[in-house]
Amino acid sequence: MSEHIIVRVAGVVEETAHVRTLRLEKLDGAPFTRFRSGAHIDVVGPTGVLRQYSLASSPLESSSITIAVKLEPEGRGGSAAMHEVKVGDHLKIGKPRNLLSIADDADQHLLVAGGIGVTPLLAMAYELYTWGADFELHYFTRSREEMAFAELLSERVEFRDRVHLHVGVPRDQQPEILEGIAGRLTSASHVYTCGPVGFMDQVRAVLAPTVGDDHVHIEHFEAAEIDTSGDSTFTVELDTGESYEVPADKSILAVLEENGIEVFKSCEEGVCGSCVSGLLEGTAEHRDNCLTESDRADQIALCVSRAASDRLVIELY
Ligand code: FES
Structure with missing residues (x-):
């Protein structure tokens, strides 16, 4: 998570047996910057698991924001921990990001x-x-x-x-x-x-x-199943000239990090869009759930996508 703030849980509503909403306020009571509807935020739960949650509240409401958390029994424990959170607890959250937003030229x-x-x-x-x-x-x-x-x-x-x-x-x-x-x-x-x-x-x-x-x-709020059985090695080159080999069992993101290159990331499942970078040369095998077909012409999600050519040239955002 690149930038984050600590917030206080100001309200909890058990919406159903498996879904609860958490209303979050800043510690100093200051208003939140207005977000665009359709946004999601990173939330680090009590056990340190980071997940993305969509904002359910009105963008016009600035004194608090609301997220909904569904209990995922098969998950990594992040949602279970969020179902133990109480009013007054603190959580770390990131800035709102939009992969979904309203078109301003629609008739309906x-x-x-x-x-x-x-x-x-x-x-x-x-x-x-x-x-x-x-x-x-x-x-x-x-x-x-x-x-x-x-x-x-x-x-x-x-x-x-x-x-x-x-x-x-x-x-x-x-x-x-x-x-x-x-x-x-x-x-x-x-x-x-x-x-x-x-x-x-x-x-x-x-x-x-x-x-x-x-x-x-x-x-998307869940990652797609990915078949990795046919994965092979390829080369990723940065627009600044550095070149790295990406083996079959590692992501581009992992290889860049191993080489000391900082890349924004969050979900590491191709859902949140944090790691998306420019694709300058080569053919990608896109495995994300966050880019549109037109985005994919010149962008790539480094955490999941790979190369369908021997070499990719990318530009980090
Ligand atoms: S880190 Fe979320 S899409 Fe790559």
């Missing part, structure tokens, strides 16, 4: 959430409401019991007329609902989705033919 905005993926879309809904923009939020959950933010969504004026809940709809029946929504969109509409990978793939497959692939914005 469609927010499509799968489960806890609703978190960044809530912040976007607050902002779109403030703009007076035309938007809908469609929220798919397995059950009412697993629906985080239920009270907020039914009570707040920003949400109550624009939110459509789809509870218990099996994955194979969701396309029919999305096709119905597609009929109201145009090629000038933008779609924003966050949720499990298969869910987002389906949202893209159904809605991209109407709005265009570049108008479907995806926020």
Whole structure:
């Protein structure tokens, strides 16, 4: 984490049996710098595990920020520790970063959430409401019991007329609902989705033919499975001339660090975008979940992506 501050947990709400929200304030009570909706932050939990969490609160609210933490029983223990955090505890957080943000030239905005993926879309809904923009939020959950933010969504004026809940709809029946929504969109509409990978793939497959692939914005919060069995050695060269061999069992990021080169990093799973650098020459094998196809023409995530050519030339940001 490059720059960080210590914050105090000012409120904890158990949203569901597995999801809790934490409201965070600065220690001196000073306001937070305004962030753009769709942003996420690095959070170092009580056990030192660093993870990214999307901001759920309104960007207009500066006295505190809110994150949602889902308990991941199969995880590295970071979420379990965050479920033990109490009011008054301190956490270390980084600056908000956006891989997802609102397009300012859309005729309509469609927010499509799968489960806890609703978190960044809530912040976007607050902002779109403030703009007076035309938007809908469609929220798919397995059950009412697993629906985080239920009270907020039914009570707040920003949400109550624009939110459509789809509870218990099996994955194979969701396309029919999305096709119905597609009929109201145009090629000038933008779609924003966050949720499990298969869910987002389906949202893209159904809605991209109407709005265009570049108008479907995806926020990943989990790393994709990567097959490393065919990995081989290649050379990475910096624009400043230094050249290093990247063996099959190491990432570009790891090799650069071993050679004393500092690279911004956070998730090390291709999700957060911290390590993204310029790609000047060579063909990359992109394995990240944070760059768009057009980004990939000249950028690469150093923590996961490799070379499909013998040599890559990169520029560190
Ligand atoms: S460190 Fe997060 S994408 Fe590379």
